[in-house]
Amino acid sequence: MKFAFFANTDWYLYNFRLSTALRLRNDGHEVVMISPPGSFGERFAAHGCRWVPLQSMDRASLNPLREAVTLSQLVRVLRREQPDLLHNFTLKCAIYGAIAARIARVPTVVNAVAGLGYVFTSHTLKARMLRPLVKALLHTALDNERSLLVLQNPDDAMAFTSAELIAPEKIRVIRSSGVNTSRFQPSKRFPNRQERLRVLLAARLLREKGIQEFVDAAALLHEWGRDVEFVLAGTPDPGNPHSVTQDQVQQWADTGLVRWLGHVDDMPGLLKTVHVMALPSYYREGVPKSLIEGAASGLALITTDMPGCREVVTNDGFDGLRVEQRNARALADCIVRLDDDRELLLQLGHHARQKALRDFDERLVIQRTLDVYTELMHSMTSTTDAIRSLP
Structure with a gap:
């Protein structure tokens, strides 16, 4: 199977999602990384993962013409790659990825949002003006029977359901993106009182x-x-x-x-x-x-x-x-x-x-993520089989 990961920076994909991609690759699957251009993208090749830069994408852009070009470019990439599942990270990528996936007919989509971000947390005039538009786009993007939303804490789950952005049964909570507890280990020396x-x-x-x-x-x-x-x-x-x-x-x-x-x-x-x-x-x-x-x-x-x-x-x-x-x-x-x-x-x-x-521990987090993939793909297969069995 082929999986595509889409985020607003190559830095994020490399530092937060490479371990999941490597697990998928080791299980015999193909993984492609999609992001705006950056200095980390070329590093994926050393790990056996392809990286596709979206040249037009700027995560800070509000230019409608540029955003339309970005969405169009993403649709072309998805049509060419034909992934079985697209995993989007961050609010903007969840919106664009979900819309592009519908157009490109990607079978299943997982949207992962860590926190509500600047538009929902800031009280600036710019953020307040953008909020209704982003909320409407999010509702459209998340209202899809072929997708699930992954959040990192129960507070965000409550916020999304209270705002009527998504039904509670479409949310899965996976706490954090995980940490490699073998790489990150305590120092063996105890800080004595004399140590700064x-x-x-x-x-x-x-x-x-x-x-x-x-x-x-x-x-x-x-x-x-x-x-x-x-x-x-x-x-x-x-x-x-x-x-x-x-x-x-x-x-x-x-x-x-x-x-x-x-x-x-x-x-x-x-x-x-x-x-x-x-x-x-x-x-x-x-x-x-x-x-x-x-x-x-x-x-x-x-x-x-x-x-x-x-x-x-x-x-x-x-x-x-x-x-x-x-x-x-x-x-x-x-x-x-x-x-x-x-x-x-x-x-x-x-x-x-x-x-x-x-x-x-990232091994637990990765397995929980793969469980979401399996659940979503299984439900889609079951639905397809049920439709095909109708007289």
Whole structure:
């Protein structure tokens, strides 16, 4: 069988969905990756997967003519590839992929949405104006008997059904895209009291991820005379209007508030050098990759009680710490608590690792994803057989 994966960046497909593609390939199936052009696309060939760049696609574009060209190009790709199943990732790709799949007569479609995204979470005029249109397009895209919607947390499932975007029976919840718990492992050395505490925030540098609160907490601890290192991994996202700018991040780094690493390829290696993973997000996450990677690495986690984040830190004080949104002082207090109590630091990391093994191991997530494929294909086969048997 042939499977097609469609996302708004090749970076996403490579970092979040390559393991699923490799599992399918090892099972004897063909997999093709579809995305806008990018620097990660050429890497798929080394893994035996083909990559088809959509030259016209720009995930930040609102130009109707360009969007029509993108949709037309996607239809041509699907007609040429003729996949048995198309798996779309993110809101925009779910809309475009579902529409293109109908035109190209792709038999089955899985739409995966991690979080509700900028249009549904922002209160800007632009987002409010786009929301009715996107909602109508989403309803059209998801209202298809040949498709299922995969979400990463129950909060998003409730939001989609409450908005009457899709019937509850068409939703499957798979918590996160998974983490390789063999690659991401705890460091064998215990951080003693004399060792400088290192706190990492790894994410797209969007303000809703709590970037400013992280920097403000660093400034507070510096004022308090605390020797704690704040590490920032990630790059600005020019395609998102809520991204911090390159100049702003560089200024934070130049003043010594944070050590900015930019994009990091070797995340397992980086996580072995830090003690805490912080994500003080007030963004509607699916399930944040950085948190489950930090959990698998046995780090103490600090996050908020937001959808997605609460799926990882389920018990405040046991498998992590929860902090109030948009509150740099509360974040700073949490970090001081861990700096003073290294035994708590170790316990939180241990329980986070156990939760990662139990709930977020990518082998479990991949199997649950393949189960969705099997369910959808089986239901379509059964329906087709039933129709053919009618007198």
